[in-house]
Amino acid sequence: MSTKRVSRSAAGNFFITLFVLMFAAFMMLPIYYTIINSLKPINELFYFPPRFYVTNPTLENFVNLIKMQAQSEVPFERYLFNSVFTSVISTVGYVFLASMAAYPLAKHNFPCKKLIINLVVIAIMFRPEVTSIPQYMIMSGLGLIDTFASIILPAMSGSFGVFLLMQFMGSIPNEIIESCRLDGAGEIQTFWRIILPMVKPAWMTVVIFTFVGIWGATGSQFIYSEDKKMLITMLSNFTSSGIAMAGVSAAVGVVMLLPPVIVFLFSQRSVVETMAYSGLKG
Amino acid sequence: MNKRKSTSGFWGRYGASYFLLGWWLILFLVFTVIPIIAAVILSFTNFDMVNMPKFVGISNYVTLLLDDEIFIKSLSNTLFYAVVTGPLGYIMSFVVAWMISETGRTVRSVLTLIFYAPSLAGNVYMIWMYIFSGDSYGILNSVLMRLGLITAPLQWLTDPAYNSYVVIIVVLWMSMGAGFLSFVAGFQQLNKELFEAGAIDGIRNRWQELWHITLPQMVPQLLIGAVLTISSSFAIGAQNAQLTGNPSTDYSTHTLLLHMSDYGYARFEMGYASTIAVVLFAIMVTTWAVINRALRSMSND
Structure with a gap:
């Protein structure tokens, strides 16, 4: 990877490093404060002025959270399973379907292509708030109310991921695709062997925003049965109980933050691995 | 071909x-x-979510534009927030993605995670409530009072003189979302040969390199970021409702999104809510048409 690049001035490096570090600290601050708060015992939570550190860290808030949810009739694992199951199926399914859809939109010519591309882009800009009623009617017409499909199918119908993958696939040189054709590879083979590995950096983005979107969604307009509800629906019962629950609320914040962070780190690692042998960077 | x-x-x-x-x-x-098509059709009806929708022609649009003072207020707030946070958030995402693009992979992963964390964190931004809380226990108030800059706590969240700025700060803090991630991914996909050629052709420093070599290659990602920025910066509202109350003092931070939710979910006038959604949609698509043309022209010079 030793490529010749324009030299970087030391002053520029210093300025950029300083700026990035200060900015990173600002972005971290509220999340850092949540984590610190989740570790504070009850008396430290109400110090004045509020403190940005914890003197006697404790897991009390997490223990309280576990005790409180133990009183509900549906076990914690059930909510966790519901959330993980719908998030994983939606994410994997969407990355797969969106990649398949993006390839012909980026590299083929066929009737109605222009129209579909325009629909893809403008659909991103229509607010979902007023489409929820027509969506509900379609769901109930298909008999999907109160099933996981009512969360998974709309999640896989979004157009942003298709647009994103289409843009990345568009910058793959046509010569690479042509040379595959000359080698006798069919369209499906070209897509599977050549195109997919080349856009893995874009996958990272699709995986993360799809997962985060579903993980943070309650789906409460479609799901009624308690044993099919999502983790966030159950946990948000505890955060809405005001100041007395400040510690538990912070613990909830930390618990909800963990899975997206894990997914993020894993997707980053797989991107790096695939970049190493995809040959994309020449 | x-x-x-x-x-x-x-x-x-x-x-x-x-x-x-x-x-x-x-x-x-x-x-x-x-x-979406159903919602557009509903915008020409009165629909209370119980009885069948009743067709009323363009009367919802007439009422909205001529006889709804709160709509005008929310429209001007929405445009203000969009004009301030849209370009700033967009440039910020690009510049930070560029700055961290040359670090090693581990450092880059960690920094990407840190900058993206506010978008990961669902409602952790509620922590801003502690910072801007209006009593003397609020973090900002307590710091300013200890420094002697103010003598009495300021009502950051409810005073119309300040609360719009609080909204802007929090929105900017959350603006490094999927657009930022696609910039980071785009920087990893750049063609290295062009940079070598540029060094030979007399590109002298990293700023020239950014402008002449990197930017033209990043047009597909710049378009992704633009779509996202438009769709999010004209639809600010959730943060306002949580931080400054809904409705806020004198509708000081009311936006089109909140106006729409108000009619849809509080008053059950789905037809009118759909009308607001269609107007918001029209504003976004028009903005997109302008920006799309400007960005595409960059790759052809």
């Missing part, structure tokens, strides 16, 4: 394209496009 070897008939030529596209396209039409 996209002909296959066996180009016999319609399906021989386009079959593979439609096969790849079809699975997602069906879901997209059923769960996204049809509900």
